[in-house]
Each structure stands twice: as C-alpha cells, then as structure tokens.
Amino acid sequence: MRVSVIGCGYLGAVHAASMAELGHEVVGIDVDAAKIARLAVGEAPFFEPGLPELLRSAVASGRLTFSTDMADVAGASVHFVAVGTPQLRGSFSADLSYVDAAVEGLLEHVSAGDLIVGKSTVPVGTAERLAARIADSGTGAFLAWNPEFLREGFAVKDTISPDRLVYGVPVDAEAAATAEAMLSEVYAQALAAETPLIVTDYATAELVKVSANAFLATKISFINAMAEIAEVTGADVTQLADAIGLDVRIGRRFLGAGVGFGGGCLPKDIRAFTARAEEIGRGESVAFLKEVDAINLRRRQRVVDLAVDALDREPHGKKVAVLGLAFKPFSDDIRDSPAIDVAVRLRGLGADVVAIDPEAIENSRRMHPQLEFDDDLEAVLSGADLVVLVTEWNEYRHMDPVWAGELVGTRKVIDGRNCLDPKAWRAAGWTYQGLGRP
Ligand SMILES: NC(=O)c1ccc[n+]([C@@H]2O[C@H](COP(=O)([O-])OP(=O)(O)OC[C@H]3O[C@@H](n4cnc5c(N)ncnc54)[C@H](O)[C@@H]3O)[C@@H](O)[C@H]2O)c1
Structure with a gap:
C-alpha cells in the first residue's frame, strides 16, 4: 500500500x-x-x-x-x-x-x-x-x-x-x-x-490507550506507595513485590519500586486523562490518578532527600556521580525523566553533579546546560562523594562494586532503581541505600 x-x-x-x-x-x-x-x-x-x-x-x-x-x-x-x-x-x-x-x-x-x-x-x-x-x-x-x-x-x-x-x-x-x-x-x-x-468505536480506541497507560502508571505508583510504607516499617519492598508478584492475578512486571516513571507518555497521559474526565463531568472516576502522579513525584524528592542525608546534609561542593539520564534504559528520551529531575535538583542544592548516560548526554546537554556531563564512567566515579543510580542501564547495574569502590572518594551509593545487589555492594565496603528497603 x-x-x-x-x-x-x-x-x-x-x-x-x-x-x-x-x-x-x-x-x-x-x-x-x-x-x-x-x-x-x-x-x-x-x-x-x-x-x-x-x-x-x-x-x-x-x-x-x-x-x-x-x-x-x-x-x-x-x-x-x-x-x-x-x-x-x-x-x-x-x-x-x-x-x-x-x-x-x-x-x-x-x-x-x-x-x-x-x-x-x-x-x-x-x-x-x-x-x-x-x-x-x-x-x-x-x-x-x-x-x-x-x-x-x-x-x-x-x-x-x-x-x-x-x-x-x-x-x-x-x-x-x-x-x-x-x-x-x-x-x-x-x-x-x-x-x-x-x-x-472511536471513543473506545482512544480510551484503550489512555487507560492502558493509566493502569501501568497506577501499578508503578502502587508499589512505590508500598515502598513509602516499607521505609517507615523496616520492610523490604523488593521482597514484597516478589511475593505478591507470584500471584498470577497481580504479576511481577511493573512492580519495580524506585524513582518512578517518566518519559513522553505516562506522566502527560494520566494528567490529560484527569483533565478530560473533569471536562466530561467524570472527574471523580479518575481522581485517583492525581494521587498516582503525586506518589510518583514524591519518589524523586525521596532520592534527593536520601542524597542530601548521605552527604551529611551539606551537598554544597560535593561531587555526586549521577548514573543515567534517560527516562529508562535503551532510550535517549529525557522527556520528564526522573533521572534528570534528580540531577537538576541536586545541582540546585549546590552539589557538583557529574552525570553520565550511554545515549542521552547529547539531549541532556541541550536542555540542561547547567549540568556537567562525562561519557567516561571512570572519570564520573573518580573522587565522588556519592553515587546515585537513576536509570538502570546494564552498564550500571552490572558494575563491579570493588572496581567502583577504588575510584570513588566515599563509598556511598543510592540505588534509585533497586537494581544493584545490596549484599555485593555492602561486602565491597559501600553504604548502600535502595528505595523502600532497609
Ligand atoms: N514515544 C512513544 O513511546 C509513544 C508510544 C505510544 C504513543 N505515543 C504517542 O505518539 C504521539 C507522538 O509521540 P512521539 O513520542 O513520537 O513525539 P515526538 O515529539 O518524538 O514526535 C512528534 C513529531 O511530530 C512533528 N510534528 C509536529 N507538528 C507537526 C505537523 N503539523 N506536521 C508534521 N509533523 C509535525 C514534530 O516535529 C515531531 O518530530 C504522542 O501522542 C504520544 O503520546 C508515543
């Protein structure tokens, strides 16, 4: 055709x-x-x-x-x-x-x-x-x-x-x-x-897409809400996700607690859905999506708060290695990226943020010239006071903690995607902090 x-x-x-x-x-x-x-x-x-x-x-x-x-x-x-x-x-x-x-x-x-x-x-x-x-x-x-x-x-x-x-x-x-x-x-x-x-019909086709994204966003925010509960009770949200995910009615996919969702679709699609629902007099039907959005945005601040704590509440002038910029791996898309958000907020607090991403540096530099970028992982880690992993690219999730430990100034890592093995990192002398886990 x-x-x-x-x-x-x-x-x-x-x-x-x-x-x-x-x-x-x-x-x-x-x-x-x-x-x-x-x-x-x-x-x-x-x-x-x-x-x-x-x-x-x-x-x-x-x-x-x-x-x-x-x-x-x-x-x-x-x-x-x-x-x-x-x-x-x-x-x-x-x-x-x-x-x-x-x-x-x-x-x-x-x-x-x-x-x-x-x-x-x-x-x-x-x-x-x-x-x-x-x-x-x-x-x-x-x-x-x-x-x-x-x-x-x-x-x-x-x-x-x-x-x-x-x-x-x-x-x-x-x-x-x-x-x-x-x-x-x-x-x-x-x-x-x-x-x-x-x-x-037209309406159903339009709603299929919007509701699919609303459902996915809700699933992510659900597990992130459980992470918030886990954080004050000492529970481990990754084990919780493994356990509830074994129920085939629930399923383990999209139950990865972490810094939350972003990108050019989920955030704007759930917001547009609430706006449209209000226009047609059904705002209450999807009012919960506002909470889904709020939970998601709180997780970004949570990573920033953890980082500030890890820097002994004095971020100014401290080197923070930010691993990841794209909103998810295998993409260079930084639209509404949680990783960018975290990097920008830490920079705003005076930290010397040096960020790396296998594909998204060019887009990030164009949109956020105030950040410093380097495409060499060794240079980014070198002398860092803190490492913050925010996009789970394979090169970061499979990083050797012993090798990385010899490069940084202080062995502190925040795993914003719960994708590192805490045991291995702690064994290599790191202070490891995930989201929603002790
Ligand atoms: N990116 C995804 O993963 C994805 C998945 C499913 C649905 N969508 C939806 O698809 C749509 C496009 O998303 P995207 O991510 O490709 O966006 P994008 O911003 O990457 O691409 C949009 C393109 O449209 C072009 N454009 C704008 N006005 C135009 C015009 N009048 N004539 C010709 N070109 C014009 C822009 O220059 C741009 O290249 C959105 O509605 C999005 O929600 C995206």
Missing part, C-alpha cells in the same frame, strides 16, 4: 520505517527540517535499537522517503497521524494543536476514499470531533483511530510484531468495513501471525 506518516518522532519515524520494511511505499512528513534531512539519508535522529538498520535498508530500497512538504502525501491512500500531544502549558490537558494542524494540512492534499488514521494519544472525543471536521471538508476522506502501544527501546519489534491491534472505526457500517479492510491490508503480516485485533 502507499501510506504517509505525519510526524516523524519516536513513534512516527519507527512507524514509517517499519511500514516500509513490511513492503509498503511510505512517505514520512515532519515540520522539523533537520530531522527530515537526517531521516532522508537513512539516519536515525534519535536512539532506538534496530531503527538505523531499518531506515538504511528502507531508504536504500526506495520504498521510504521523507519530506517537509505535506503535498508529498498525494498518492498515498492511508495517512497516519503521529504528531506529538504534549501537556499544555499551565494545564493538565493535552495540547492538540499539532494533531489539528496535521489534519488540516492533510485535508489540503487527500483524495476521496483516503483513510486518515490517528496514532497519537488523544483525549476521548478527539476522533469524533476530527471526523466531523473531515466530513465537513468535502474531501471524501474518512477517519480511523489506531492507538500505538510501542515501548521505546523495543519500538521496532513492537511495531512490526505488536501484541494487539486496535482499530477505532466510524459508526457508519460501510465506512467501518472499508476502514477495517484498509488497515488490515496495512497490517496484513501481523494479522497473518494471529495478532489479536479488536475493532471498536
């Missing part, structure tokens, strides 16, 4: 390359000329495992092109909208201006029978509003909503072999059948591999 992808960020670039890998002819459109210039020569503008290889081969095959000119969508019959929906300044709501602009832009170039497919995460009701706008345009195009569940770090695999497909289709039976058929042609390979498909 010939498809276009509007918005070539973490979602859209992977989607465009993956669709080309599946044999479709794809044009990716973005307003960011620098991003498009790199993509057009097969270079990934951000770190995502597997993406560079995919881009190189798809661009070389001629099946994948990129442009800043919306007119280049002409000829495609399925148009994916993958632009950002960030948190609106001064509000919890999602900023839909990029989605609206993308749809308006598309309407100038689509043909009758073209399917516009929303992939961005949007508040419930957005698709219905956009469908009305598209119907009014007289273009003869129509709309489906196909939420995206990819995980950064596994985005290529998740796009080519998703764990489920959800199509939100129009109420009109004929339009619904056509939308389903067109999307199923796009996803023919995944469907042949028996990927579960759920076809819904």
Whole structure:
C-alpha cells in the first residue's frame, strides 16, 4: 500500500520505517527540517535499537522517503497521524494543536476514499470531533483511530510484531468495513501471525490507550506507595513485590519500586486523562490518578532527600556521580525523566553533579546546560562523594562494586532503581541505600 506518516518522532519515524520494511511505499512528513534531512539519508535522529538498520535498508530500497512538504502525501491512500500531544502549558490537558494542524494540512492534499488514521494519544472525543471536521471538508476522506502501544527501546519489534491491534472505526457500517479492510491490508503480516485485533468505536480506541497507560502508571505508583510504607516499617519492598508478584492475578512486571516513571507518555497521559474526565463531568472516576502522579513525584524528592542525608546534609561542593539520564534504559528520551529531575535538583542544592548516560548526554546537554556531563564512567566515579543510580542501564547495574569502590572518594551509593545487589555492594565496603528497603 502507499501510506504517509505525519510526524516523524519516536513513534512516527519507527512507524514509517517499519511500514516500509513490511513492503509498503511510505512517505514520512515532519515540520522539523533537520530531522527530515537526517531521516532522508537513512539516519536515525534519535536512539532506538534496530531503527538505523531499518531506515538504511528502507531508504536504500526506495520504498521510504521523507519530506517537509505535506503535498508529498498525494498518492498515498492511508495517512497516519503521529504528531506529538504534549501537556499544555499551565494545564493538565493535552495540547492538540499539532494533531489539528496535521489534519488540516492533510485535508489540503487527500483524495476521496483516503483513510486518515490517528496514532497519537488523544483525549476521548478527539476522533469524533476530527471526523466531523473531515466530513465537513468535502474531501471524501474518512477517519480511523489506531492507538500505538510501542515501548521505546523495543519500538521496532513492537511495531512490526505488536501484541494487539486496535482499530477505532466510524459508526457508519460501510465506512467501518472499508476502514477495517484498509488497515488490515496495512497490517496484513501481523494479522497473518494471529495478532489479536479488536475493532471498536472511536471513543473506545482512544480510551484503550489512555487507560492502558493509566493502569501501568497506577501499578508503578502502587508499589512505590508500598515502598513509602516499607521505609517507615523496616520492610523490604523488593521482597514484597516478589511475593505478591507470584500471584498470577497481580504479576511481577511493573512492580519495580524506585524513582518512578517518566518519559513522553505516562506522566502527560494520566494528567490529560484527569483533565478530560473533569471536562466530561467524570472527574471523580479518575481522581485517583492525581494521587498516582503525586506518589510518583514524591519518589524523586525521596532520592534527593536520601542524597542530601548521605552527604551529611551539606551537598554544597560535593561531587555526586549521577548514573543515567534517560527516562529508562535503551532510550535517549529525557522527556520528564526522573533521572534528570534528580540531577537538576541536586545541582540546585549546590552539589557538583557529574552525570553520565550511554545515549542521552547529547539531549541532556541541550536542555540542561547547567549540568556537567562525562561519557567516561571512570572519570564520573573518580573522587565522588556519592553515587546515585537513576536509570538502570546494564552498564550500571552490572558494575563491579570493588572496581567502583577504588575510584570513588566515599563509598556511598543510592540505588534509585533497586537494581544493584545490596549484599555485593555492602561486602565491597559501600553504604548502600535502595528505595523502600532497609
Ligand atoms: N514515544 C512513544 O513511546 C509513544 C508510544 C505510544 C504513543 N505515543 C504517542 O505518539 C504521539 C507522538 O509521540 P512521539 O513520542 O513520537 O513525539 P515526538 O515529539 O518524538 O514526535 C512528534 C513529531 O511530530 C512533528 N510534528 C509536529 N507538528 C507537526 C505537523 N503539523 N506536521 C508534521 N509533523 C509535525 C514534530 O516535529 C515531531 O518530530 C504522542 O501522542 C504520544 O503520546 C508515543
């Protein structure tokens, strides 16, 4: 099929390359000329495992092109909208201006029978509003909503072999059948591999995505709330998580207590959900998400408090080695990253923060020039008064405590992800402090 992808960020670039890998002819459109210039020569503008290889081969095959000119969508019959929906300044709501602009832009170039497919995460009701706008345009195009569940770090695999497909289709039976058929042609390979498909109305498709993220955020904040309780009772939240996680109804995944969640999705999605629920008169239904958010943010402060205590309440001028900047490993994404938050707060208290990350230093330096960065772990640890691990990259979780102990000034470590082995670190002479564990 010939498809276009509007918005070539973490979602859209992977989607465009993956669709080309599946044999479709794809044009990716973005307003960011620098991003498009790199993509057009097969270079990934951000770190995502597997993406560079995919881009190189798809661009070389001629099946994948990129442009800043919306007119280049002409000829495609399925148009994916993958632009950002960030948190609106001064509000919890999602900023839909990029989605609206993308749809308006598309309407100038689509043909009758073209399917516009929303992939961005949007508040419930957005698709219905956009469908009305598209119907009014007289273009003869129509709309489906196909939420995206990819995980950064596994985005290529998740796009080519998703764990489920959800199509939100129009109420009109004929339009619904056509939308389903067109999307199923796009996803023919995944469907042949028996990927579960759920076809819904617009509202359900929008809510599937938002509620999935709300559930995941709640699960993380639940275990972090237990960590807060463990901290005053002497219990160990990691053992608690192991024990309750053995109940198959609960499960161990997403029960890692630590500095909490961040990134370009979970925080803004739960906030946008509460804002939307209030707009539709159902604020109380998801009021608990405000507590989920608050628990999550408290964990960042908890790491900072532990650090200040470890520095004998005098952070000023002390060297703190911050391990990790990305919001999670296998990504260079620092949007709302707990690691960055901790580093910035410690710097604000006067500590000499030196931070390292295998992939996210460049993004961090651009956004937070007040921090000091070094890509050499030995140099970062050298003479440090305190080590704070905040993103669980393998190179940090598997670090040898004896080796690290010989480099630092003082053997004190705060394990903001509960990913180090306390026994091994203590045996090597370290004062080890996890979250929610004695
Ligand atoms: N990143 C993820 O893991 C992920 C997963 C699932 C869903 N989502 C959702 O996907 C959407 C995009 O997220 P992202 O992480 O890729 O964001 P992003 O900021 O990385 O990418 C958005 C891109 O859209 C471009 N853009 C903005 N306005 C445009 C316009 N009018 N025309 C063309 N391009 C335009 C921007 O320049 C940018 O490159 C969001 O709604 C997000 O919630 C993201």
